[in-house]
Amino acid sequence: MKKVFRIxxxxxxxxxxxxxxxxxYSKSQEKPEVYETKSPELTDIVKKTVATxxxxxxxxxxxxxxxxxxxxxxxxxxxxxxxKKGDKIAKIKIIPDMINLNSAESRVERAQISxxxxxxxxxxxxxxxxxxxxxxxxxxxxxxxxxSAQEELKSAKDNLQLIKEGVTSKSGSVTNTIIRSTIExxxxxxxxxxxxxxxxxxxxxxxxxxxxxxxxxEMIFQGKVDETEVxxxxxxxxxKLTIGAIEDFKFDAHLEYISPKGVAENGAIQFEIKxxxxxxxxxxxxxxxxxxxxxxLDRREKVxxxxxxxxxxxxxxxxxxxxxxxxxxxxxxxxxxxxxxINIEVLEGITKDDKLKGEKKKKIDTIKxxxxxx
Numbered sequence: 416m417k418k419v420f421r422i423x424x425x426x427x428x429x430x431x432x433x434x435x436x437x438x439x440y441s442k443s444q445e446k447p448e449v450y451e452t453k454s455p456e457l458t459d460i461v462k463k464t465v466a467t468x469x470x471x472x473x474x475x476x477x478x479x480x481x482x483x484x485x486x487x488x489x490x491x492x493x494x495x496x497x498x499k500k501g502d503k504i505a506k507i508k509i510i511p512d513m514i515n516l517n518s519a520e521s522r523v524e525r526a527q528i529s530x531x532x533x534x535x536x537x538x539x540x541x542x543x544x545x546x547x548x549x550x551x552x553x554x555x556x557x558x559x560x561x562x563s564a565q566e567e568l569k570s571a572k573d574n575l576q577l578i579k580e581g582v583t584s585k586s587g588s589v590t591n592t593i594i595r596s597t598i599e600x601x602x603x604x605x606x607x608x609x610x611x612x613x614x615x616x617x618x619x620x621x622x623x624x625x626x627x628x629x630x631x632x633e634m635i636f637q638g639k640v641d642e643t644e645v646x647x648x649x650x651x652x653x654x655k656l657t658i659g660a661i662e663d664f665k666f667d668a669h670l671e672y673i674s675p676k677g678v679a680e681n682g683a684i685q686f687e688i689k690x691x692x693x694x695x696x697x698x699x700x701x702x703x704x705x706x707x708x709x710x711x712l713d714r715r716e717k718v719x720x721x722x723x724x725x726x727x728x729x730x731x732x733x734x735x736x737x738x739x740x741x742x743x744x745x746x747x748x749x750x751x752x753x754x755x756x757i758n759i760e761v762l763e764g765i766t767k768d769d770k771l772k773g774e775k776k777k778k779i780d781t782i783k784x785x786x787x788x789x
Contacts, residue, residue: 451773452738455721460760462713462753464647466688468638470658470704472629473691476598478504479622480615483592485509487611492626494604498596504626505594507613519575526571530564537561600630603702634692634700636668636708639685642677647712649673654690655709658700667693668708713753720758725771726751736772737765744772 488508492498536557544554604627607613616622636656640648654668668690677684690708694700726749727734733751736744749764765771 449776452770453773455719455767457717458720460715460755463709464644466638466640466708470634470636470700470706472702473633473635475629477624478626480613484615487607487609492602494602496602499599502596507592523571523575526568530568533561533564594625600628603627603629636690636692640688642684645686648710656706658704658706660704661698719761723759738770
């Protein structure tokens with residue numbers, strides 16, 4: 416009985432030994448690689464470039480004080496308000512320069528003295544003229560002196576009033592202490608507040624900006640294009656504008672300007688472009704919205720194309736692997752056309768019925784499994 420048991424144990428051991436060897440051998444044998452196949456297809460290919468930038472008003476101006484400096488006494492408007500040409504924006508309280516003020520007051524005093532002296536002479540000679548003691552020619556000189564002194568006094572007083580108040584008796588309601596809009600549009604910003612000091616615009620100083628006004632009914636896209644693409648675009652091209660704040664709508668634009676000079680930015684040369692934006696009544700575009708402009712450089716309709724991932728490159732030539740029999744492939748040269756970054760046009764080398772070597776099945780199944788788990 417023991418002998419039979421031993422024989423059985425030996426047989427079981429031998430079977431386990433050879434079974435393990437067979438299992439390890441089968442595991443060591445590589446399974447044949449299976450590839451997915453894809454066929455070329457007829458499709459439209461559009462080659463585009465994208466310019467980044469922003470949307471700004473075509474007409475945007477800065478309103479500055481003209482001929483007067485001082486302190487902002489009153490603001491009549493606020494950002495977002497629509498204005499017409501001539502509407503009030505702010506009132507400036509003049510803080511006169513002490514040297515100019517002292518000189519003007521001194522001039523008034525001198526003019527007053529001269530006027531009083533001329534008036535005395537005029538009244539005396541007038542009385543003599545009326546009594547025919549002196550001739551008209553003798554009376555003409557004091558009369559002229561009196562009128563000149565009268566005009567000088569009036570001019571001196573107007574000058575003093577102008578320095579103090581920014582307005583003269585001659586000008587009436589016209590005054591440069593009231594800052595007015597020079598165009599019709601919307602107020603984008605008011606950089607000053609009541610109590611701020613402002614400086615007039617002159618030859619030596621650009622002046623303090625009181626308000627920024629723009630015509631929001633005419634907007635342009637201002638962006639930049641890389642030097643590798645600028646040679647492919649030209650004025651008159653149509654653009655599709657995507658504004659970051661308005662995701663569900665694309666605006667049409669018309670390319671108007673391409674800068675003749677590039678600017679170096681981050682190691683690349685960029686060229687400025689401008690395009691007129693066709694506005695929509697459904698959306699209000701605010702000044703400074705960031706935007707991307709798609710520019711169509713080339714287009715092919717209903718052409719034979721393949722996915723760029725199927726291409727192999729060698730010595731400036733393009734190749735694909737075409738299936739000749741079940742999971743048997745041969746390398747074949749093809750001539751390519753334009754590409755949109757995903758699909759590329761095939762001009763010659765393959766037909767629509769050819770099957771091209773793609774990715775391994777195992778890799779594809781793994782990607783699908785990861786997507787399902789996610």
